[in-house]
Structures are given as C-alpha cells and as structure tokens.
Amino acid sequence: MRLVQVLIPEGNRDSVIAALDEQELDYAIFEETGRGEFEAMVQFPVPPTGVEPVLDNLRAAGVSESAYTIVLPTETVVSTRLQALEALYPGDRLSRDELKANAESLAPELATYFSFIVLSTVIATGGLLLDSSATIIGAMVVAPLMGPAITASAGSVLADRELATRGVALQITGLLLAIAVAAVLGWLLKGTVIVPPGTDIRTIPQVAERTSPGFLSLFIAFGSGIAGAISVSRGSGSTLVGVAIAVALIPPAATAGLGIAWGYAGVAGSAAVLVLVNLLAINLSALVIFWSSGYRPEVTDQHGAVRASVLKRVAVLVVALVGLSVVLGLVTYGSYQTSTFEHQATAETEQFFDQSEFSEYELESVEVDYDSQDIILGDDPTVSVIVGRPSDAAVPPDIADRLDGRLEETTGQNVAVRVGFVIGQESEPIPPTTGTSTSAMTISAPRAERPFAPVDLDGSGGP
Structure with missing residues (x-):
C-alpha cells in the first residue's frame, strides 16, 4: 500500500475532489498556506498499481505534472474501502x-560507482587466480552493475533520454575500467612470488570456464536481466538480483x-565476447520486461x-546478439565435439588394452589434447597414453600405430597417438604381528623402489 500526498493548485x-470521489478513495485535505500557487494538500492511500492511474486522473483534473507529489510506502491502512481498492488495482x-x-x-x-567497480574487479581477479568461486561471488556483492543496466532500460521506456544515456555510459565505462584494472593487476602480479613464474592462466578452471562461452551463458544473462527488471518494477529483492547481474559481467x-596481461589473445577475445553477449542480453531482457509491463511516458503524445x-x-540488440550467437554456437559445437571425442577415445583405449594379448600390461592414464580452438583451426587431436609393464615384458613395437588405427576408425578423426611405458614395483604387505603391543614395538621395513624406465613415446621399445 502507498500513501500519496499531492498539492492542489x-x-x-x-x-x-471529484476525481477522488469518482474512484471511491479515502482522502484527507489540509489547507496549504506556505505557497501561494497551491490552495490545499490532499493525501490518500492506494495500492501500488493504482498510484499511476490515480495520478493520471488527478493531472487530468488540473494537478500539474510538476506539482509537489510524495509517494510513501505504508505498513498498515485501516479503511472500509481498502478491499474494493485492492480488487480494483491488483x-x-x-x-x-x-x-x-x-x-x-x-x-x-x-566516484562511488567507479570505486566499487575497481574494488569488485580486484577481488574477482584474485578469485580467478586463486581458482576460488567463493571469492568471486564475494566480488559480485560489491559490483554496482545492476543500476546502470536498469537505468538504461527504464530511461528508454519512459522517454527520459538523460537517464538512458547515463545508464549506457556507466555500463560501457564500468566494464572497460574493469578490464583495464584486471590487466594492470595481472601484469603487476605476473612473475612475482604471489603468482609464480610460468603460471598458465588457461589451465585455471575458473578462467577456462569463462573462455569457452556457450549458449548456456546467453540463458544466464537473459535470466539475470529479467530478474533485475522484475525486482525493480516490483520493488523487492534488487540487492540479491544485482549479484546475479554482476556475476554475468x-x-x-x-x-x-x-588475458591481456598474459598476452593470450584467445583468452582476452573469448572473455570479451562473453562480456558483450551478457551485456546485450541483460539490456534486451530488461527493456522488453519494462515495456511489456505497461510502462509508458507520462505525456501521451x-x-x-x-x-x-x-x-x-x-532490433539492434537482437541483431547484435544473433551475430554474436554464431560465436557461441561455434564454441558450443566445439565443446560438444571435443567432449564426444574425449569420451570415445578414452573408452576405445581402455577396450584396446583390455585385450588378452595385453594382459601383462596395465593402462595407467589416458590424456586427450583437443579443444574448441583445435576444431576452429583444423588441428588434429592428440591422445597420450601411459602404460605400466613388468620389467621382463617386451614392448610391442607397433602398439602406437595399432591404437592410432583403431581410434581413427572409431572416431573418424586423424589422431596422433603417443604411448609411454613405465616399469613399476609394489611392496609386499607386511603381515600383522600378533601378541605385541604397537605402542611398545615399532616395525619398520624398507620401501620397495619403483624404478621407472625411460618413457617410450613412439612405441618402438627404445628410450
């Protein structure tokens, strides 16, 4: 419920008064003596959805658009007409x-906006380098990006050019500042004791997650924008929804x-595409929600x-999103293809070494080197296999070629196969000693050595 106070010219x-009586509103009128152009002040309770139509009727009755008006939320209203009003304005x-x-x-x-952008970016950058999802979520609580996105869309539907321009400008400058701050911070930390030399950020899961944007990213952005618009237009939950919008940006x-700090163009480009896609999706969804909710300018003309x-x-946002969706589609298709190939290659390799002729050997690991960039660039996948063998067992000279042929036949891909062999030993279990307290007697035995033969990468049997 809202309590509305309006000065009557x-x-x-x-x-x-006739307009208020026509809508069967309870109201109170007070004489106005402070300003000469107004003769009285009227106040009345009305449900939230009734504020806009009631004020429109009052303006049609002679209340100026610039007249002194206050809308206050109220905790409790006692009125015999309350039920009828709530039914009229649900x-x-x-x-x-x-x-x-x-x-x-x-x-x-x-000053406040850019300060929080810098702080949230510093926290998020640290969370990415630490691979800490909790730290990244903490950064989202600080990020103030919900306001500009909602401001731009609200200004557009209400014909407030200044509000819309401010929202767009804050979004663009804020995100460019975030990229610049992360680049400078990464450049300062790279090679220090904080981030050891040789660190490859592409192998950090939290970073890799944001360098392979797929269609699911688009759904998350749309959901964040819709949630933001609904929360603001209903006046609830905007703080928590702001976290969701910040997570997407x-x-x-x-x-x-x-990616800029480490000189990885692929990382920087992929992440920048994700930023742009999320930004466009959030603004598009908020704009559509506000317009479909019935928000229009006050002036009918x-x-x-x-x-x-x-x-x-x-139309502009949709066209831009469709264009960028081609990139998302390629990445999604690439992720599907690489995942499918990795699953097939691993399964086929396991079945290959389950054959009776390899009963003396033990498959230790299978590593598939194949990602979306390889598909786009046309590079062949690589399968690296480590096999354990007894010290007295010979190395089959053609094992890599045979596995290569099987994988190519199964997957239809031109595969490069590398097979390495290791010789290992395991210690014999020590039998338990009966009748002796372990607190009074300690049994020690030398650990068996595990010598490893040089890795045979080509399957020829040599080092």
Missing part, C-alpha cells in the same frame, strides 16, 4: 514515478584483463515516438 480543488507493480526514482537511486555518483571482464525508439533498440 489554486482553482482546482473541486475537480480534484498486483504490486510500481508506478512510473517510483520506477524512475528506483532507477535513479540504483545509478550512484561517479565482472568475472568475464576480469578474465579478459588477465510521446507514446508513438517511444514505441518506435524501443522497437529500434530491440
């Missing part, structure tokens, strides 16, 4: 004035910065122009 008291959608006020409050001052922006502007923005 001179000469419009009767028409305002739901909890905020008025356009409340939406605009919420959007403005979500876009903080520049700050970690990939920090990943792009780390602007409805047609705003509708055309919104459709144009939606």
Whole structure:
C-alpha cells in the first residue's frame, strides 16, 4: 500500500475532489498556506498499481505534472474501502514515478560507482587466480552493475533520454575500467612470488570456464536481466538480483584483463565476447520486461515516438546478439565435439588394452589434447597414453600405430597417438604381528623402489 500526498493548485480543488470521489478513495485535505500557487494538500492511500492511474486522473483534473507529489510506502491502512481498492488495482507493480526514482537511486555518483567497480574487479581477479568461486561471488556483492543496466532500460521506456544515456555510459565505462584494472593487476602480479613464474592462466578452471562461452551463458544473462527488471518494477529483492547481474559481467571482464596481461589473445577475445553477449542480453531482457509491463511516458503524445525508439533498440540488440550467437554456437559445437571425442577415445583405449594379448600390461592414464580452438583451426587431436609393464615384458613395437588405427576408425578423426611405458614395483604387505603391543614395538621395513624406465613415446621399445 502507498500513501500519496499531492498539492492542489489554486482553482482546482473541486475537480480534484471529484476525481477522488469518482474512484471511491479515502482522502484527507489540509489547507496549504506556505505557497501561494497551491490552495490545499490532499493525501490518500492506494495500492501500488493504482498510484499511476490515480495520478493520471488527478493531472487530468488540473494537478500539474510538476506539482509537489510524495509517494510513501505504508505498513498498515485501516479503511472500509481498502478491499474494493485492492480488487480494483491488483498486483504490486510500481508506478512510473517510483520506477524512475528506483532507477535513479540504483545509478550512484561517479566516484562511488567507479570505486566499487575497481574494488569488485580486484577481488574477482584474485578469485580467478586463486581458482576460488567463493571469492568471486564475494566480488559480485560489491559490483554496482545492476543500476546502470536498469537505468538504461527504464530511461528508454519512459522517454527520459538523460537517464538512458547515463545508464549506457556507466555500463560501457564500468566494464572497460574493469578490464583495464584486471590487466594492470595481472601484469603487476605476473612473475612475482604471489603468482609464480610460468603460471598458465588457461589451465585455471575458473578462467577456462569463462573462455569457452556457450549458449548456456546467453540463458544466464537473459535470466539475470529479467530478474533485475522484475525486482525493480516490483520493488523487492534488487540487492540479491544485482549479484546475479554482476556475476554475468565482472568475472568475464576480469578474465579478459588477465588475458591481456598474459598476452593470450584467445583468452582476452573469448572473455570479451562473453562480456558483450551478457551485456546485450541483460539490456534486451530488461527493456522488453519494462515495456511489456505497461510502462509508458507520462505525456501521451510521446507514446508513438517511444514505441518506435524501443522497437529500434530491440532490433539492434537482437541483431547484435544473433551475430554474436554464431560465436557461441561455434564454441558450443566445439565443446560438444571435443567432449564426444574425449569420451570415445578414452573408452576405445581402455577396450584396446583390455585385450588378452595385453594382459601383462596395465593402462595407467589416458590424456586427450583437443579443444574448441583445435576444431576452429583444423588441428588434429592428440591422445597420450601411459602404460605400466613388468620389467621382463617386451614392448610391442607397433602398439602406437595399432591404437592410432583403431581410434581413427572409431572416431573418424586423424589422431596422433603417443604411448609411454613405465616399469613399476609394489611392496609386499607386511603381515600383522600378533601378541605385541604397537605402542611398545615399532616395525619398520624398507620401501620397495619403483624404478621407472625411460618413457617410450613412439612405441618402438627404445628410450
């Protein structure tokens, strides 16, 4: 429920009262003596969804658009007409004035905004390098990116050019700043005792997760934007939803910065694509939700122009997303192909060494080197196999070629196979000693050595 207070201009008291009586609202009128152009102040309770239509009726009755108006949330209202009002105005959608006020409050001052961008990026960059999902989530609580996204969409549907421009500018500058901060921080940390020399960020799971964007990333971004628009238009849960929006933007922006710092163009480019896709999806979903919720400019004459502007923005965002979706499709297809090949190659290798002729050998590990970039560049996959053998067992000279032929026949891929052999020994278990307390007697035995023969990579039997 909302409590609305409006100043009535001179000469419009009767028409305002008639408009309130027509809608069967409970109201109270107070004489206004502080400002000469107003003769009274009226206040009345109304459900959230009724604020906008009631104010529109009052403005039609002579209340100026710039008249002093306050909308306050109320805890409890006791009125015999309350049930009829709630039936007349169901739901909890905020008025356009409340939406605009919420959007403005979500876009903080520049100093505050950029400070939180820097802090959240520093925390997220540390979380990526530490491979700590908890740290990354903590950075999202700090990131202030929900406000600009909602501000841009709200300004677009309400014909507030200044609000929309501010939202777009804050998003772009904020994300560029996040990438720059992560790049500088990565460059400073690279090669120090904090990040040891030779560290390959591409092998860090949290980084790798954001360098292979697929269609699921698009769904997450759409969900975040929809949740943000709904939470702001309903006036609930905006803080937690802001975390979801930040999760879709700050970690990939920090990943792009780390890619720049390490000189990995693939990492920087893939993460930047993910940032752009998420940004477009969040703005598109928020814009559609606000428009479909019925938010329109206050001036009726602007409805047609705003509708055309919104459709144009939606069309531009959709075209951009479709273009970037080609990249997402390639990555998704590549991930599917590499996962399928890895599963087939591992299964076939295990079956190959399960044959009776290899009963003396033991398959230790299978490693498949094949990723989405290999598919795009046309590079062949590599399968590296480590096999354990007894010291007196001979090495089959053609084992790599035979496994290569089997994998190529099964997968249809031109595969490079490497087979390495190791010689290992295992210690015999020490029988338990009966009748002796272990606290009074310690039994020690030398551990058996595990000598390893030189790795045979080509299957020829030589070192």
